[in-house]
Amino acid sequence: MEQTNRAPTEPQAMISLRNLRVSYGEREILHGISFDVMRGETLVILGGSGSGKSTLLRTLVGLERTSSGEIWLKGKNIAAISSQEMDEIRKKIGMSFQGGALFGSMTVGENVALPLREHTKLEDSTIEIILRLKLDQVGLSGFEDYMPSQLSGGMKKRAAVARALAMDPEILFFDEPSAGLDPIIAAGVDQLILELKQAFHMTIIVVTHELASAFLIADRMVLIDKGNVVAIGSSEEMRSSTHPRVRQFLDRIAEPAVSEELDYLQMLTEEHRHPGR
Amino acid sequence: MELTTQIGGSVTDGLAYLGALTRLGGRAAYFTFVAPFRGKPLRFESAISQAMQTGVGALPILSLITFFIGLILALQSAYELRKFGALNYVASAVAISMTRELGPLITAIVVIGRSGSAFAAEIGTMKVTEEIDALETMAIDPIHFLVTPKFIAMIVMLPCLTIWANSMGILGGALFGVAQADFTLVRYIQSSLDALFLRDITTGLIKSVMFGITITAVGCHEGLSTGAGAEQVGRSTTRAVVVSIFLVILVDLIFTALFFFVSER
Numbered sequence: 001m002e003q004t005n006r007a008p009t010e011p012q013a014m015i016s017l018r019n020l021r022v023s024y025g026e027r028e029i030l031h032g033i034s035f036d037v038m039r040g041e042t043l044v045i046l047g048g049s050g051s052g053k054s055t056l057l058r059t060l061v062g063l064e065r066t067s068s069g070e071i072w073l074k075g076k077n078i079a080a081i082s083s084q085e086m087d088e089i090r091k092k093i094g095m096s097f098q099g100g101a102l103f104g105s106m107t108v109g110e111n112v113a114l115p116l117r118e119h120t121k122l123e124d125s126t127i128e129i130i131l132r133l134k135l136d137q138v139g140l141s142g143f144e145d146y147m148p149s150q151l152s153g154g155m156k157k158r159a160a161v162a163r164a165l166a167m168d169p170e171i172l173f174f175d176e177p178s179a180g181l182d183p184i185i186a187a188g189v190d191q192l193i194l195e196l197k198q199a200f201h202m203t204i205i206v207v208t209h210e211l212a213s214a215f216l217i218a219d220r221m222v223l224i225d226k227g228n229v230v231a232i233g234s235s236e237e238m239r240s241s242t243h244p245r246v247r248q249f250l251d252r253i254a255e256p257a258v259s260e261e262l263d264y265l266q267m268l269t270e271e272h273r274h275p276g277r
Numbered sequence: 278m279e280l281t282t283q284i285g286g287s288v289t290d291g292l293a294y295l296g297a298l299t300r301l302g303g304r305a306a307y308f309t310f311v312a313p314f315r316g317k318p319l320r321f322e323s324a325i326s327q328a329m330q331t332g333v334g335a336l337p338i339l340s341l342i343t344f345f346i347g348l349i350l351a352l353q354s355a356y357e358l359r360k361f362g363a364l365n366y367v368a369s370a371v372a373i374s375m376t377r378e379l380g381p382l383i384t385a386i387v388v389i390g391r392s393g394s395a396f397a398a399e400i401g402t403m404k405v406t407e408e409i410d411a412l413e414t415m416a417i418d419p420i421h422f423l424v425t426p427k428f429i430a431m432i433v434m435l436p437c438l439t440i441w442a443n444s445m446g447i448l449g450g451a452l453f454g455v456a457q458a459d460f461t462l463v464r465y466i467q468s469s470l471d472a473l474f475l476r477d478i479t480t481g482l483i484k485s486v487m488f489g490i491t492i493t494a495v496g497c498h499e500g501l502s503t504g505a506g507a508e509q510v511g512r513s514t515t516r517a518v519v520v521s522i523f524l525v526i527l528v529d530l531i532f533t534a535l536f537f538f539v540s541e542r
Contacts, residue, residue, distance in 0.1 A: 061414045090416035101411035103403075115415045
């Protein structure tokens with residue numbers, strides 16, 4: 001249960017969150033999140049459904065507004081910058097969405113080339129070379145003329161990663177990289193993340209609830225529960241943690257099980273009292 | 278008290294909706310007229326392919342519908358005109374009601390059904406599958422990328438379609454004129470043209486431009502405000518059609534009244 005015992009001004013921190021709060025309307029989703037993401041590390045954000053981990057990721061890439069707090073990214077507080085400045089930062093980050101979010105009306109190649117065409121003045125032949133390179137990196141060489149609908153779930157994710165890599169980002173975000181994939185394909189995506197980490201020393205932030213995948217790829221983990229940081233630390237620290245919430249999550253102890261049993265007992269007694277109801 | 282609260286609530290909701298449409302239109306206007314001079318070129322290819330879909334693609338069905346409408350107008354006006362032995366006024370009756378009112382309106386309604394709904398469904402689906410979010414994280418403005426080409430296509434294509442619809446309506450009227458009212462085709466068209474002032478055609482075209490803006494704004498706004506889940510796309514599409522039809526009629530009323538009082542002078 002190591003709180004980040006580094007100073008917030010530590011130059012190695014790529015992203016620093018300070019008391020971040022996010023609300024949807026009246027309902028506050030994140031209640032003051034603070035942690036640092038170091039340059040070159042792979043940080044896994046763990047949490048159950050509805051814990052706020054996806055909201056946290058969306059906030060980090062600027063898709064949700066913060067209600068208070070600071071997010072320091074590349075020396076700028078993205079909670080308080082103009083949309084032009086945010087766009088400049090976005091050119092340096094890549095995001096791989098849960099379902100891939102490839103544009104259905106474009107081929108895989110056009111999808112990957114889109115950020116390059118929009119933000120650079122590169123020649124078509126250069127873009128073509130970068131495109132081949134990126135597809136090769138994710139193991140999709142030769143698929144540039146396929147439509148996203150012709151790809152399998154795992155291939156879509158790989159194509160989405162290629163698109164996220166197109167602008168050579170410094171930070172790569174993954175939303176549930178193994179969601180909806182069978183274990184073998186999911187392991188392939190984990191492998192891809194590990195390769196990217198080793199080859200480019202990119203800062204990678206992954207949101208997931210897949211424990212096996214988290215322990216495989218993470219340098220450090222953050223466990224989010226009900227909009228709060230419960231624990232942060234390396235994989236070993238997490239594994240040996242005695243925090244009840246961490247244990248419950250890692251040992252997969254079902255929370256509603258107890259109340260379900262009570263409900264079941266109550267149902268039985270009700271039935272006993274009013275037979276045939 | 279409760280009634281007034283309800284009315285007040287509906288009015289503010291309505292105004293907020295119109296405000297959102299105006300903001301969307303304003304952003305699109307920025308990307309059309311200002312941004313190209315700041316190094317953000319227009320997406321012409323996309324606008325042209327949209328224009329092909331919304332414009333050229335609508336021609337067969339629009340031709341058929343407006344031809345029938347012209348024929349119906351001729352029949353309905355002949356019903357009254359023949360009492361006065363004035364069947365030769367059928368041509369002018371059809372020509373004037375087509376160009377001033379029904380040409381632009383029927384065109385708008387066909388385009389709402391074909392394209393307004395398609396805009397909402399396309400953008401709504403992209404919203405549900407996080408493609409809109411993906412555009413934003415790639416620092417590509419969805420308004421620039423998706424909405425602006427649609428505005429350009431619609432503003433160009435609706436007047437063109439309206440001119441075509443006017444002609445088809447007059448041809449539909451001519452079928453009745455030739456078959457039942459002793460016109461030759463040439464004489465029917467000649468008397469249609471004689472009955473028309475340039476003003477009749479231009480007011481119709483101005484309205485059609487306004488309809489194009491309205492339909493695009495509503496379709497794209499509904500698409501962009503789609504919630505999570507596939508069923509929300511259906512809901513947005515339905516809303517886009519219903520709201521577009523209502524707003525087109527409202528815009529029609531406003532501009533018709535405007536032209537009426539302006540031309541009175």
